[in-house]
Amino acid sequence: MEKFIKGYKDVMTYIGILGLIGFIVSVMIQVIARTFLPTAPNWTEEAARYLFIYMVAFGGNAAVITDEYVGVEMLVEMFPIGLQKTIKTILLVVLTAFSAFIFIQCVVGPAGLLAITPPGMVTTALEIPMKYIYISLAILFGFYILSYLLRIYLVFSKKKEA
Numbered sequence: 001m002e003k004f005i006k007g008y009k010d011v012m013t014y015i016g017i018l019g020l021i022g023f024i025v026s027v028m029i030q031v032i033a034r035t036f037l038p039t040a041p042n043w044t045e046e047a048a049r050y051l052f053i054y055m056v057a058f059g060g061n062a063a064v065i066t067d068e069y070v071g072v073e074m075l076v077e078m079f080p081i082g083l084q085k086t087i088k089t090i091l092l093v094v095l096t097a098f099s100a101f102i103f104i105q106c107v108v109g110p111a112g113l114l115a116i117t118p119p120g121m122v123t124t125a126l127e128i129p130m131k132y133i134y135i136s137l138a139i140l141f142g143f144y145i146l147s148y149l150l151r152i153y154l155v156f157s158k159k160k161e162a
Contacts, residue, residue: 001157005065005150012062012143019055023048042125050123050133057140064147065154085155092152099144106138 026048033040063069076084121130 009065016059023051061147096148103141
Protein backbone atom coordinates (compact mmCIF):
# COMPACT_ATOMS: atom_id res chain seq x y z
CA MET A 1 0.00 0.00 0.00
CA GLU A 2 2.88 2.37 0.80
CA LYS A 3 4.27 1.86 -2.69
CA PHE A 4 0.92 2.83 -4.23
CA ILE A 5 0.67 5.92 -2.00
CA LYS A 6 4.21 7.01 -2.89
CA GLY A 7 3.51 6.53 -6.60
CA TYR A 8 0.22 8.42 -6.32
CA LYS A 9 1.89 11.29 -4.47
CA ASP A 10 4.71 11.42 -7.03
CA VAL A 11 2.28 11.52 -9.97
CA MET A 12 0.26 14.31 -8.34
CA THR A 13 3.46 16.22 -7.57
CA TYR A 14 4.90 15.89 -11.07
CA ILE A 15 1.68 16.94 -12.78
CA GLY A 16 1.45 19.88 -10.38
CA ILE A 17 5.06 20.81 -11.21
CA LEU A 18 4.29 20.67 -14.94
CA GLY A 19 1.39 23.05 -14.32
CA LEU A 20 3.70 25.35 -12.36
CA ILE A 21 6.34 25.34 -15.10
CA GLY A 22 3.71 26.05 -17.76
CA PHE A 23 2.29 28.85 -15.60
CA ILE A 24 5.73 30.44 -15.14
CA VAL A 25 6.55 30.18 -18.85
CA SER A 26 3.21 31.70 -19.82
CA VAL A 27 3.62 34.62 -17.40
CA MET A 28 7.22 35.19 -18.52
CA ILE A 29 6.13 35.32 -22.17
CA GLN A 30 3.51 37.91 -21.20
CA VAL A 31 6.03 40.01 -19.23
CA ILE A 32 8.65 39.90 -21.98
CA ALA A 33 6.08 40.68 -24.67
CA ARG A 34 4.70 43.66 -22.73
CA THR A 35 8.21 44.97 -22.18
CA PHE A 36 9.86 44.43 -25.54
CA LEU A 37 7.10 43.96 -28.15
CA PRO A 38 4.50 46.42 -29.41
CA THR A 39 1.64 44.04 -28.50
CA ALA A 40 1.41 41.12 -26.12
CA PRO A 41 -0.20 37.83 -27.12
CA ASN A 42 -3.75 37.37 -25.83
CA TRP A 43 -3.45 33.70 -25.02
CA THR A 44 -0.78 33.94 -22.28
CA GLU A 45 -3.01 35.35 -19.56
CA GLU A 46 -5.69 32.76 -20.24
CA ALA A 47 -3.16 29.92 -20.39
CA ALA A 48 -1.63 31.04 -17.08
CA ARG A 49 -5.05 31.06 -15.43
CA TYR A 50 -5.96 27.55 -16.59
CA LEU A 51 -2.52 26.12 -15.85
CA PHE A 52 -2.79 27.55 -12.34
CA ILE A 53 -6.17 25.86 -11.88
CA TYR A 54 -4.77 22.47 -12.89
CA MET A 55 -1.59 23.03 -10.86
CA VAL A 56 -3.74 23.48 -7.75
CA ALA A 57 -5.96 20.52 -8.67
CA PHE A 58 -3.02 18.13 -8.72
CA GLY A 59 -0.61 19.80 -6.30
CA GLY A 60 -3.27 20.05 -3.60
CA ASN A 61 -3.65 16.28 -3.58
CA ALA A 62 0.07 15.83 -2.99
CA ALA A 63 -0.24 18.25 -0.04
CA VAL A 64 -3.02 16.10 1.47
CA ILE A 65 -0.92 12.94 1.27
CA THR A 66 2.10 14.58 2.90
CA ASP A 67 -0.07 16.40 5.49
CA GLU A 68 1.27 19.78 4.41
CA TYR A 69 -1.96 21.76 4.49
CA VAL A 70 -2.08 24.54 7.04
CA GLY A 71 -4.01 23.57 10.13
CA VAL A 72 -4.54 24.67 13.70
CA GLU A 73 -1.94 22.31 15.12
CA MET A 74 -1.36 24.27 18.31
CA LEU A 75 -4.92 23.61 19.46
CA VAL A 76 -4.92 19.94 18.49
CA GLU A 77 -1.51 19.28 20.08
CA MET A 78 -2.87 20.34 23.48
CA PHE A 79 -4.89 17.11 23.62
CA PRO A 80 -3.58 13.60 24.39
CA ILE A 81 -2.22 11.60 21.42
CA GLY A 82 -5.29 9.35 21.21
CA LEU A 83 -7.65 12.31 21.04
CA GLN A 84 -5.41 14.01 18.45
CA LYS A 85 -5.78 10.95 16.23
CA THR A 86 -9.56 11.01 16.70
CA ILE A 87 -9.79 14.71 15.85
CA LYS A 88 -7.63 14.26 12.74
CA THR A 89 -9.71 11.28 11.65
CA ILE A 90 -13.00 13.11 12.12
CA LEU A 91 -11.65 16.07 10.16
CA LEU A 92 -10.44 13.82 7.35
CA VAL A 93 -13.79 12.00 7.20
CA VAL A 94 -15.66 15.32 7.02
CA LEU A 95 -13.34 16.57 4.27
CA THR A 96 -13.79 13.29 2.37
CA ALA A 97 -17.58 13.61 2.61
CA PHE A 98 -17.44 17.25 1.49
CA SER A 99 -15.20 16.34 -1.46
CA ALA A 100 -17.58 13.52 -2.43
CA PHE A 101 -20.56 15.89 -2.27
CA ILE A 102 -18.86 18.47 -4.50
CA PHE A 103 -17.63 15.77 -6.89
CA ILE A 104 -21.14 14.34 -7.25
CA GLN A 105 -22.60 17.80 -7.81
CA CYS A 106 -19.99 18.50 -10.50
CA VAL A 107 -20.50 15.26 -12.37
CA VAL A 108 -24.06 14.06 -11.92
CA GLY A 109 -25.89 16.83 -10.09
CA PRO A 110 -28.87 18.33 -11.96
CA ALA A 111 -27.04 21.66 -12.17
CA GLY A 112 -23.58 20.09 -12.35
CA LEU A 113 -20.95 22.06 -14.17
CA LEU A 114 -20.52 19.32 -16.74
CA ALA A 115 -24.27 19.08 -17.33
CA ILE A 116 -24.91 22.79 -17.81
CA THR A 117 -21.86 23.68 -19.92
CA PRO A 118 -23.06 24.45 -23.45
CA PRO A 119 -21.28 22.13 -25.91
CA GLY A 120 -20.09 24.98 -28.14
CA MET A 121 -18.76 27.19 -25.33
CA VAL A 122 -15.03 27.85 -25.76
CA THR A 123 -12.45 30.05 -24.05
CA THR A 124 -11.88 33.46 -25.57
CA ALA A 125 -8.23 33.39 -26.63
CA LEU A 126 -7.24 29.72 -26.69
CA GLU A 127 -10.59 28.46 -27.99
CA ILE A 128 -10.45 25.43 -25.71
CA PRO A 129 -13.86 23.89 -24.94
CA MET A 130 -14.94 25.09 -21.50
CA LYS A 131 -15.75 21.53 -20.44
CA TYR A 132 -11.98 20.97 -20.11
CA ILE A 133 -11.74 23.92 -17.75
CA TYR A 134 -14.79 22.95 -15.70
CA ILE A 135 -13.72 19.33 -15.44
CA SER A 136 -10.80 20.53 -13.31
CA LEU A 137 -13.25 20.75 -10.38
CA ALA A 138 -14.31 17.15 -10.85
CA ILE A 139 -10.64 16.13 -11.09
CA LEU A 140 -9.74 18.13 -7.98
CA PHE A 141 -12.50 16.78 -5.75
CA GLY A 142 -12.40 13.27 -7.24
CA PHE A 143 -8.74 12.95 -6.38
CA TYR A 144 -9.34 14.64 -3.01
CA ILE A 145 -11.64 11.76 -2.09
CA LEU A 146 -8.84 9.29 -2.78
CA SER A 147 -6.21 11.50 -1.14
CA TYR A 148 -8.19 11.91 2.08
CA LEU A 149 -8.88 8.17 2.25
CA LEU A 150 -5.16 7.48 1.80
CA ARG A 151 -4.37 10.10 4.46
CA ILE A 152 -6.77 8.32 6.85
CA TYR A 153 -4.89 5.08 6.15
CA LEU A 154 -1.59 6.83 6.90
CA VAL A 155 -2.94 8.23 10.18
CA PHE A 156 -3.99 4.76 11.32
CA SER A 157 -0.80 3.11 10.14
CA LYS A 158 1.18 5.76 12.06
CA LYS A 159 3.13 6.84 8.99
CA LYS A 160 3.88 10.53 8.52
CA GLU A 161 3.85 10.37 4.73
CA ALA A 162 4.54 8.05 1.83
